[in-house]
Amino acid sequence: MLIVQKYGGTSVGSIERIKNVARKVAKTRDQGHDIVVVVSAMSGETDRLISLAHEITTSPAEREMDLLVSSGERVTIALLAITLNSLGYPAKAFTGRQVGIVTDSIHTKARIERVGGERVREALRQGIIPVVAGFQGISEESDVTTLGRGGSDLSAVAVAAALKADMCDIYTDVDGVYTADPNVVVNARRLDRVSYEEMLEMASLGAKVLQNRAVEYAAKYGVKVRVLSTFVEGEGTLLTEEDEDMEKVVVSGVTHDRNQVKITIIGVPDRPGIAAKIFGTIADASIVVDMIIQNVSQESLTDISFTVPHADVNKTVEIMRGVTKDIGAKELEVKEDIAKVSIVGVGMRSHSGVAAKMFSTLAAEGINIMMISTSEIKISCVIDAKYTELAVRALHRAFELES
Ligand code: ASP
Ligand code: MG
Numbered sequence: 596m597l598i599v600q601k602y603g604g605t606s607v608g609s610i611e612r613i614k615n616v617a618r619k620v621a622k623t624r625d626q627g628h629d630i631v632v633v634v635s636a637m638s639g640e641t642d643r644l645i646s647l648a649h650e651i652t653t654s655p656a657e658r659e660m661d662l663l664v665s666s667g668e669r670v671t672i673a674l675l676a677i678t679l680n681s682l683g684y685p686a687k688a689f690t691g692r693q694v695g696i697v698t699d700s701i702h703t704k705a706r707i708e709r710v711g712g713e714r715v716r717e718a719l720r721q722g723i724i725p726v727v728a729g730f731q732g733i734s735e736e737s738d739v740t741t742l743g744r745g746g747s748d749l750s751a752v753a754v755a756a757a758l759k760a761d762m763c764d765i766y767t768d769v770d771g772v773y774t775a776d777p778n779v780v781v782n783a784r785r786l787d788r789v790s791y792e793e794m795l796e797m798a799s800l801g802a803k804v805l806q807n808r809a810v811e812y813a814a815k816y817g818v819k820v821r822v823l824s825t826f827v828e829g830e831g832t833l834l835t836e837e838d839e840d841m842e843k844v845v846v847s848g849v850t851h852d853r854n855q856v857k858i859t860i861i862g863v864p865d866r867p868g869i870a871a872k873i874f875g876t877i878a879d880a881s882i883v884v885d886m887i888i889q890n891v892s893q894e895s896l897t898d899i900s901f902t903v904p905h906a907d908v909n910k911t912v913e914i915m916r917g918v919t920k921d922i923g924a925k926e927l928e929v930k931e932d933i934a935k936v937s938i939v940g941v942g943m944r945s946h947s948g949v950a951a952k953m954f955s956t957l958a959a960e961g962i963n964i965m966m967i968s969t970s971e972i973k974i975s976c977v978i979d980a981k982y983t984e985l986a987v988r989a990l991h992r993a994f995e996l997e998s
Contacts, residue, residue: 636667862925
């Protein structure tokens with residue numbers, strides 16, 4: 596088999612741990628498999644580099660930020676390849692450029708356009724273990740780009756797709772995907788299997804096990820992905836196509852996300868083209884808007900609220916100041932201490948009353964709902980951040996997810 600193994604930041608967080616990863620890679624090799632390893636930066640390193648830049652300015656140039664943060668993964672590929680070689684397992688480290696991971700030029704969240712993979716294939720033919728830097732690519736202009744936080748997952752899936760690997764194993768500090776964050780719900784259960792679509796909702800809803808772009812990519816190319824622990828042996832969670840068994844379960848998981856900020860534009864003139872103007876401007880800045888709510892208008896004025904990721908709040912506010920003025924709106928309000936709790940499950944397609952049950956569960960705990968959004972397989976509520984744990988536990992219980 597050809598297996599892509601990806602190791603996250605905590606798995607390569609020290610020399611001891613890098614040695615542990617090398618031993619795991621060696622073991623898989625001894626079992627007769629071909630392996631490509633993809634690694635993240637050492638845990639905390641990307642944050643450390645970002646904060647160095649922020650000591651200089653609050654808005655560092657994004658092109659240079661990419662060059663800066665991509666250095667974290669250069670360190671770990673080199674160290675891991677050195678370790679493997681010293682153990683007698685020939686290995687070679689490759690940067691994103693050397694692997695031919697070509698992206699667009701949206702710095703700090705570039706999209707992969709194609710993966711050449713020539714040098715990786717060549718190494719495999721020679722019996723050498725390629726160790727690939729996650730998170731990074733190269734734009735058509737030959738500038739270093741990065742794929743968004745957690746982007747090493749995407750690198751691994753994209754490399755697996757390009758090489759038509761049999762499996763893409765994502766090794767992390769948890770042993771699979773759970774029905775809720777085990778730090779919040781003690782009796783959360785590990786899921787053996789989860790559909791791409793459910794995982795996509797969970798990832799984008801803040802279950803930080805896998806980067807959502809990685810899941811999207813895996814679904815698109817049908818890459819078989821397993822989430823496994825680096826530190827304890829186990830079966831992990833397999834991402835697959837949806838099947839009938841999965842639909843019998845109404846809700847597969849409860850997730851929460853504290854990473855959104857709610858922005859409200861107050862006193863917006865209620866006429867055609869205003870929403871297009873607001874969200875068109877945000878989209879042009881490549882900011883991803885999550886929930887949107889427009890209130891009933893009074894005297895031709897309305898309020899529009901939406902959420903954006905925490906990381907984009909400064910940029911959004913800056914843009915919205917201009918827009919607010921242009922459209923003649925009254926005020927801009929930013930609310931940071933919010934959380935989004937969500938329930939996810941493909942079974943929702945065929946069961947009714949799921950939303951009502953969610954709302955009554957929250958109501959029974961005295962939790963107010965500020966925003967609601969739904970898709971075919973998920974329902975999300977924005978609430979006050981201080982009730983996050985309470986809400987997640989109550990929903991986990993109400994939908995009988997405990998082990
Ligand atoms: N080092 C990068 C980050 O922290 C990429 C990754 O770990 O997946 O976001
Ligand atoms: Mg990660």
